[in-house]
Every structure is written in C-alpha cells, then in structure tokens.
Amino acid sequence: MGKAAAPCTGSGGLVSILSAVPCLSCKPQPAAERRMNETALGKSAASVGLASDTYKGWLFKWTNYLKGYQRRWFVLSNGLLSYYRTQAEMGHTCRGTINLSTAHIDTEDSCHIVLTNGGRTYHLKASSEVERQRWVTALELAKAKAIRMMHNQSDDSGDEEPTSHSDKSELHNTLKTLSSKLDDLSTCNDLIAKHGAALQRSLNELESLKPPAESGEKIKAVNERATLFRITSNAMINACRDFLELAETHSRKWQRALQYEREQRIRLEETIEQLAKQHNSLERACRGTTVLSVNTTGVPNTSKAECARPVKGEASDEDDETEYFDAMEDAPAFITVTADPTHRRPEGNFSGTAGGNPESWNLDDSHQARHNESAARTTQFRKRRRSQIPNKPNYSLNLWSIMKNCIGKELSKIPMPVNFNEPLSMLQRLTEDLEYHELLDKAAKCENSLEQLCYVAAFSVSSYSTTVYRTAKPFNPLLGETYELDRQEEHGFRSLCEQVSHHPPAAAHHVYSKRGWVLWQEITISSKFRGKYLSIMPLGVIHLQFPSNGNHYVWRKVTSTVHNIIVGKLWIDQSGEIEIVNHKTKDKCQLKFSPYSYFSRDVPRKVTGVVTDANNKAYYALSGTWDDKIECAKVVQSQRSSTSSENRQKTVYQTLLPKLLWKKYPLPENAENMYFFSALALTLNEPEERVAPTDSRLRPDQRLMEEGRWDEANMEKQRVEEKQRGVRRRRETEASLALEEGRDYKGEHQPMWFEKREDPITGEMVHKFKGGYWEAKDKQDWKACPHIF
The missing domain is CATH 2.30.29.30 (Pleckstrin-homology domain (PH domain)/Phosphotyrosine-binding domain (PTB))
Known part of the structure; x- marks a missing residue:
C-alpha cells in the first residue's frame, strides 16, 4: 500500500483533514488505499473542527x-x-x-x-x-x-453586558477561532484552485487521446483527481459553514463588547492616574511626618515602610498569599524587661558568668570609645583608597521584562544584561561580609566564651547591613575566578575567594587574621522565582575559629527575599533563624530575623536573640535591626509566662541596661548614585597591582560597567561567558570520548587554591584552603592560573 505524502500547507483544525491529501505531483494511490482515505476524509470533513x-x-x-x-x-x-x-x-x-x-x-x-x-x-x-x-x-x-x-x-440572546471575565475570554477565543477558520478557507481555496487546474488539464488531455489503451489510463487519472477535488471541496464547504455560523452568532455581541472594553480602558486609565497622585501625596506626607518626628522628639528616623505601615484593622496592600520563609513557628518567643541596676537576683534563679555576679560583665561602657577609635582608625586607612566611583547611568530597569522571557528556558545559556547588575562580583560581595571585622578582633580578646559569642552574633548580623538598598545582583563569577582582599597592614587580615564550581555555582572563602581568628566558608546560592518575589537561599556553613582558646563557631545564613519583581520599587527583606553553636563549649545563640509585615507593630527588620550555655540557661539577650545596630543586655533572671489570647508560652527576661555591640557605618556621600555602595564596597573593585590574573578586578565586562560603558560591557559579558561554555563543552566531549574508550577522565576542573575535604563537624564534603596563594603572589608566579578572561 502506497504512502501518502505530507500536505503542502495547512493550519488549525484543518490539519487533520488535509494531512492525508497528497500534492498533485505525487503518484496516484492504489484504489484500496484511496477508498479508505476517501471514507476517512469524508467523515472528517463532515465534522471539521471537532x-x-x-x-x-x-x-x-x-x-x-x-x-x-x-x-x-x-x-x-x-x-x-x-x-x-x-x-x-x-x-x-x-x-x-x-x-x-x-x-x-x-x-x-x-x-x-x-x-x-x-x-x-x-x-x-x-x-x-x-x-x-x-x-x-x-x-x-x-x-x-x-x-x-x-x-x-448558554443563553445566546445577546442582551447581557459582557462584564464577566468569561465573556471577555469568550470574545478573545472566538476571534482566534475565526482567524483560524479564515486560514482554513484560504488553504482550501488554494487547494481547490490547484486541483481544479489539474483536473482541467487532465480533461484536455483526455480529449486529445486516440489509442484505446492510453485512454483508459488517462481516464483513471482523471477519476482520481476528481475524487481529490470533491474531498477538498467538501472540506471547504464545511469550513465556510462553521465560519458563517460563528459570525452570525456573535456579530451583535462583538460590537457591544468592544464598546464596553473601550469605556473600561478609559475608566481604568483615569483610576490609575488618581492612584498615582494619591501615592505621591502620601509619600510626601510620610516624609514630612518623619522629619517632624526627628526634630521634635529626637526619635531616630524610621524607614518609609515603617511610616506607611497601617495599624491592625486598617486597610493594607498585603494580600492573602504573603509567605514568610524559614521563620520557625515554634521558636521561643521572649520579652525583655530592664531591671534596676541595684537589683540582686533571688538565690538559685540564675547562674551568673564564671567568676562574677550578674551586674559585673565585661561589655562595659568603654565599648563605645573602642568602637569610635576603631572607626576613626578605619577611616584614616580608607583615605588612602578611593572613595567614589563613576555615577550609575540613568538606565531604566525592568527585571520582569527579562524574567518572563526566561520561563521554560535554560538560564545558564541566557546572557543576562549588565543592566540588572552592580559592578561587583559575587566573590566581592562575599568578601564584603568582613566590613565589620573589628567585631571579631574584639571577640578574640574576650576571655569569657559567652561574651565572645555575643560579638560573633553581632558580626553575623552585620553582614546583612549592606543589602538594605542593594537590589542589583552581583556578577556571577566565572569558573576559576578569584578575589583577594589583602588588608593585613591596615586591619591584620587576608581574604581569598575562588569560584570552585559552576553547576551548581559555589564559592569557597578563607580569611586569616593575625589578630587571633580564622574564618572559612563555602556558599552555594539557591533561588526560587515565585512571580512577584524572588527567594535567595544561601546554602553552606560558615566556620569561625579562635586559635587562642579553641572556640569553634558554626552557623548558616538566612533567606533573602527580593519583593516587587513584577511591579513597584524593589526592596529586600531578611527572614529566618540563625543558630550559632560553639562546638567546644556547646554554647548557643539563637537569632531570629522577623519578616516584614504590614500588620506588625514591631520595628521593621527586627532581630532578636538569646545566648545560652550548654545547659540552655540564658545569659545575654540581643536585640536590634539587621540594617542599623545590635545591642546586648545581661540577663538577670527569667521566668515562663503565658498570654491569655493565644495561651502560648513566652519567656520574660529581666535584664540590665543594654550595651551597644555594633552600629552601622553611614553610607558615603552620593551613595544613591553609586549603587548604594558602602565605603568598603567602593574600594573592592579598585585596580590593584600584583593580583592573580583570575582576580575579579581584571574582569573586563565588570570594569566596563563600572566605567558606565554598559553597551560594551554587555558585549564583553557575552564573550567571556561563551568562552566559559566552550571550555565546558570541550571537557564534556573529552569525558564522553574517555568513557567510550573505557579509560578514566582526569580533565575535570580542579580549583587552584582550594581542595575538597570532609568537614569533621558537619560531615559534608567542602572546599578548604590548601595554601600557596600568598606565596605565589610574593613570587608573582601565576603560570598555573587558567586564562578565563
């Protein structure tokens, strides 16, 4: 039985009918197959579109x-x-x-x-x-x-107003169906013209025939062409009937629906204009109220979000689908009450710190003097480095316009433009956690492990202070890219980061300070795009060790959420819990980052925490915000209570007056035009000699973006990323070839300065610093470094 050729053309519901109709250039089908196709096509033609x-x-x-x-x-x-x-x-x-x-x-x-x-x-x-x-x-x-x-x-009277969403969808779908039927008509018209011309030619040939044998064969061909013409004609007739039925049914409703849509559009435009005016008026009123509050009461200025927060019971823009991430519902809630400094705790209710009573603790009033001295010393060294970068070009940013086009595609193969970046790499952002390194310097001098844990907790919170206005994403590092921050002369530490994996992206970080501490971590970023917001979840463990006393602290980062992805001004929130554990003494600090809510009366970006010993006895209560400051108060006594409304247990801590542990540095002048960079961030991408050829400072697209040449930066970004993909494809080809030949492939990427080892605490395989970088820098021996730029 012969094989039917594919149709010349076809669309919509007619494809199923025309798929069995051969072109006239095809050979005639055998009679049996022709009869079978004719029967099938006749049935299909009778119910076209079903x-x-x-x-x-x-x-x-x-x-x-x-x-x-x-x-x-x-x-x-x-x-x-x-x-x-x-x-x-x-x-x-x-x-x-x-x-x-x-x-x-x-x-x-x-x-x-x-x-x-x-x-x-x-x-x-x-x-x-x-x-x-x-x-x-x-x-x-x-x-x-x-x-x-x-x-x-449905009732097809046509007298109802098309106000419902289903009516609008019906109109849209009807127009689409009519367009499809029109395409069917056009296709059938072409085929009828083609078959008709062929039929006419066959008839002309039939008239000119004389030999009887040849005449029989030509007559057979004419019959087959006549059959094809009849089938196609039936299909066109049915399509015409459907088209006319739809047109007659919906003609009146189309005119009414279109007029209604025009009126609705005009009303919507007027409403949006009014809302925009009201929004601007509210912002100005809120700003004026905030300034008045500062001038009259001396209360610190709060964020715009706090001013606009409605009290419970008022109208709010918060919808029912708001989600909070990582905040454990069973976390111990507590209340702190300041005690009289002369208060003496009842015997047996509280165990003070080793070697002292509850009132005498080492976080004394001299902390502020040390803080100011450290800030002045830091400012003195910063004067030697740059304090500004070129202003950010005034390009419009619409993240949704890019994200919506990425749905269903491989993101690693889509070059994201630099318009949504800031001129720093992820390695530099990771290094930026060290901005308040002096907290670790103070922690290294603490003799009491619980007091030391307070400083470590403040340091863990301080790393989020730079994110409050930083809504742009950093550059994704290339595989093998590194970044060093050598501040040994000024601040006593040296930091090195390396991108050790690309799928999934992972960065290893190691910091050594001659002032008595060592920090290392391996961070992998996991993100979930949920339409109106983006959740960024850092995966990995942060280690901090003090060699003098052997205290080893471990903690993980919380979830960051970028809101208003689709519409509105981007803003970032941090939510979840951080548990810092001293694996030598088993002391713990439980920090809770409260997610922002319109319905909450708490201060936005609030952070609370409690420092406990191995027996779960509280010694210090921490409070503050992750974008401003953290205070620490000595716990005098604690007791359990319950609230009558929810009957949930809460712990009430009676504390001494709080002491300031950490305060955010003010942003540099003109920071809003420099990506809201802090004083440290402004120096991170400053050109520096003698660094490795893989250092982020030498990345060409990032440098061009910092200089404001965004179009050139986009082209350079595509070039370096395509170069990286080419290297990966070559490795995959070599690995496949080795597998076919039955030999081991040893060409996988190996980090230059880190090696994979088992973490004795978590049991996970992580990349740890193996040394050699600073020695290579002293000798300027970089011949083993890959050429990634």
Whole structure:
C-alpha cells in the first residue's frame, strides 16, 4: 500500500483533514488505499473542527528553574487538558487541569507549546516537531468543540453586558477561532484552485487521446483527481459553514463588547492616574511626618515602610498569599524587661558568668570609645583608597521584562544584561561580609566564651547591613575566578575567594587574621522565582575559629527575599533563624530575623536573640535591626509566662541596661548614585597591582560597567561567558570520548587554591584552603592560573 505524502500547507483544525491529501505531483494511490482515505476524509470533513473524545500522550512540562522540564502524562478530554506524573495516577491524583474553551494556544518554536488561561500558564515541549503538530491540532480541535458546547449551553440572546471575565475570554477565543477558520478557507481555496487546474488539464488531455489503451489510463487519472477535488471541496464547504455560523452568532455581541472594553480602558486609565497622585501625596506626607518626628522628639528616623505601615484593622496592600520563609513557628518567643541596676537576683534563679555576679560583665561602657577609635582608625586607612566611583547611568530597569522571557528556558545559556547588575562580583560581595571585622578582633580578646559569642552574633548580623538598598545582583563569577582582599597592614587580615564550581555555582572563602581568628566558608546560592518575589537561599556553613582558646563557631545564613519583581520599587527583606553553636563549649545563640509585615507593630527588620550555655540557661539577650545596630543586655533572671489570647508560652527576661555591640557605618556621600555602595564596597573593585590574573578586578565586562560603558560591557559579558561554555563543552566531549574508550577522565576542573575535604563537624564534603596563594603572589608566579578572561 502506497504512502501518502505530507500536505503542502495547512493550519488549525484543518490539519487533520488535509494531512492525508497528497500534492498533485505525487503518484496516484492504489484504489484500496484511496477508498479508505476517501471514507476517512469524508467523515472528517463532515465534522471539521471537532476533536476526538480523548487524546493521550507524554509531554515535557516546565516545572521550575531547578528541575526544568519534567516528563508528564497528559490527557485531553471534553475540552479539558489534565496532566499526571505517570499513567498510574490517572485514577486518583490529577496534578493540574486547564480549560481549553478560554485558553490561548501558542507555539514558540518547532517543539514548544504554550497554553495560557487567565493566570495559569503551561509551558510544554514535545519530543519532535511531528508530535508537537499532532498535539496542536488536537488542542485546537478540542478548543473549538469546547467553545461550541459552551455556546449551545448558554443563553445566546445577546442582551447581557459582557462584564464577566468569561465573556471577555469568550470574545478573545472566538476571534482566534475565526482567524483560524479564515486560514482554513484560504488553504482550501488554494487547494481547490490547484486541483481544479489539474483536473482541467487532465480533461484536455483526455480529449486529445486516440489509442484505446492510453485512454483508459488517462481516464483513471482523471477519476482520481476528481475524487481529490470533491474531498477538498467538501472540506471547504464545511469550513465556510462553521465560519458563517460563528459570525452570525456573535456579530451583535462583538460590537457591544468592544464598546464596553473601550469605556473600561478609559475608566481604568483615569483610576490609575488618581492612584498615582494619591501615592505621591502620601509619600510626601510620610516624609514630612518623619522629619517632624526627628526634630521634635529626637526619635531616630524610621524607614518609609515603617511610616506607611497601617495599624491592625486598617486597610493594607498585603494580600492573602504573603509567605514568610524559614521563620520557625515554634521558636521561643521572649520579652525583655530592664531591671534596676541595684537589683540582686533571688538565690538559685540564675547562674551568673564564671567568676562574677550578674551586674559585673565585661561589655562595659568603654565599648563605645573602642568602637569610635576603631572607626576613626578605619577611616584614616580608607583615605588612602578611593572613595567614589563613576555615577550609575540613568538606565531604566525592568527585571520582569527579562524574567518572563526566561520561563521554560535554560538560564545558564541566557546572557543576562549588565543592566540588572552592580559592578561587583559575587566573590566581592562575599568578601564584603568582613566590613565589620573589628567585631571579631574584639571577640578574640574576650576571655569569657559567652561574651565572645555575643560579638560573633553581632558580626553575623552585620553582614546583612549592606543589602538594605542593594537590589542589583552581583556578577556571577566565572569558573576559576578569584578575589583577594589583602588588608593585613591596615586591619591584620587576608581574604581569598575562588569560584570552585559552576553547576551548581559555589564559592569557597578563607580569611586569616593575625589578630587571633580564622574564618572559612563555602556558599552555594539557591533561588526560587515565585512571580512577584524572588527567594535567595544561601546554602553552606560558615566556620569561625579562635586559635587562642579553641572556640569553634558554626552557623548558616538566612533567606533573602527580593519583593516587587513584577511591579513597584524593589526592596529586600531578611527572614529566618540563625543558630550559632560553639562546638567546644556547646554554647548557643539563637537569632531570629522577623519578616516584614504590614500588620506588625514591631520595628521593621527586627532581630532578636538569646545566648545560652550548654545547659540552655540564658545569659545575654540581643536585640536590634539587621540594617542599623545590635545591642546586648545581661540577663538577670527569667521566668515562663503565658498570654491569655493565644495561651502560648513566652519567656520574660529581666535584664540590665543594654550595651551597644555594633552600629552601622553611614553610607558615603552620593551613595544613591553609586549603587548604594558602602565605603568598603567602593574600594573592592579598585585596580590593584600584583593580583592573580583570575582576580575579579581584571574582569573586563565588570570594569566596563563600572566605567558606565554598559553597551560594551554587555558585549564583553557575552564573550567571556561563551568562552566559559566552550571550555565546558570541550571537557564534556573529552569525558564522553574517555568513557567510550573505557579509560578514566582526569580533565575535570580542579580549583587552584582550594581542595575538597570532609568537614569533621558537619560531615559534608567542602572546599578548604590548601595554601600557596600568598606565596605565589610574593613570587608573582601565576603560570598555573587558567586564562578565563
């Protein structure tokens, strides 16, 4: 039996009909096959646009940025497209359903399908172009059938106002269906003209024939062409009938709906304009109220978000879908009450610090003097380094315009423009955690481990102070990229970071200070894009060790959330808990970062914490905000209480007057035009001699962006990233070749200055500093460094 050729053209619901119609240049089909196709096509032509009852098959569905496309079992039935993880789930667990009657069907390329229905979107991918076309045909036919069924069941009087969302969707889908039917008509018209011309030629040839044998063969060809012409004509007639029925049914409603939409658009524009004016007026009023509060009462200025926060019971923009990350609901809530300095605790209620009573503790009033002295010393050294960078160009930033185009695609292969970056790499941002290194210098001088833990806790909070206005993302480091910060002469420490992995991205960091502490960490960033906000979750453990007493502290970072991704001004919040553990003494500090809420009366960006010993007895209470300061108060006594409203247990700590542990440095002048960089951040990308050729300061795209040459920076960024991809592809090819030949492949990337070891505390495999960098710098021996730029 002969094989039918593919159709010359076709679209929409007509593809299923025309797919079996051969071009006239094809050879005639055998009679049996022709009769079978004629019967099938006749049935299809009689019901053009109607889908079969059920269509099933495997498709790949986009899930998220971490998992990408996943294989799912899809079932198309009665105008509904449902999907399951496996065929076995069909009887009990449906993972999702989309109604095709109001859905928009789009095709991105040869294998991708996009289904949109209101706020729900399915990004699907077929295994081949042929399979994609089958699904598109089935979806279009099922959609047309669902629309007709919906029309038959509804009251079609045309007297109702099209105010509902379903009516608007119906209008949109009807127009799309009409456009598809018009394409069908055009296709059929072309085919009829083509078949008609061929039929005419055959008839002309028939008239000129004389030999009887040849005449019989030509007559057979004429009959076959006449059959094709009749089938195509039937298809066109049916398509015309559907087109006319739809036009007659919806002609009146179209005019009313279009007029209504015009009026609604005008009213919406007027409403948005009024809201914008009211928003500006409220901002000015809030700003004026804040300044008045500072001048009259001396209360520190609060953030704009705090001024605009409504009290409980007032209207708020907070919607019902607000999510808070990592905040443990069973965390011990507590209240601190300042005690009289002459108060003596009852016997047996509290165990003071070793060698002293509750009132005598080493975090004394001289701390502020030491803090001011350290700040002055730091400022003196900073005068030797640059204090400004070129102003940020006034380019509009719309992160959503980029993020929405990344849905369903491999992000690592999409060059993100520098418009959304700041001229620092992730390695430099990691080094920026050391801005308040003097807290660790003070901690190294503490003889009491609990007091030392207070300074360590303040240091862990201080690393977030630079993020409050820093909404731009840092550059993703290239594999093998490094960054050094040598401040041994000024501040006694040396820091080195290296990008040790690219998939997943991971950076190793090591800091040594001659003032008595060592810090190391390996951080991997995991992010989840949730439409209106972006969650950034640093994965990895931070280690801090004091060699003089052997105290070893370990903690993890909290979740950062970038809000207003789609619309509005970007702002960042920190939420979750940090548990700092001294693995030598088992002392702990539990810090809680409270997520921002319009309904909360607390200070925004609030941080609270308690320092306890191995027996879980509280010694110090910490409080403050992660963007301003942290204070520490000595706990005199504590007791458990319960609230009558929720009947939840709370701990009330009676404390002495709090002492200031950490205070944020003010931002430099003109910081708003310099990416809100701190004084330290302004110096991180300053050109420096004798650094490794892989240092972030030498990255060309980052340097061009800092200089304000963003167009050149974008081109250079694409070049270096494509160079990195080329190296990765070469390694993959070599690894595949080695696997085929049965030999071990030893060409994987190996970090230059770090090596993988087992962490004795966590049991995880992490990259630790193996040494050699500073010796190579002294000798200027960089021949082993890769050429990544």
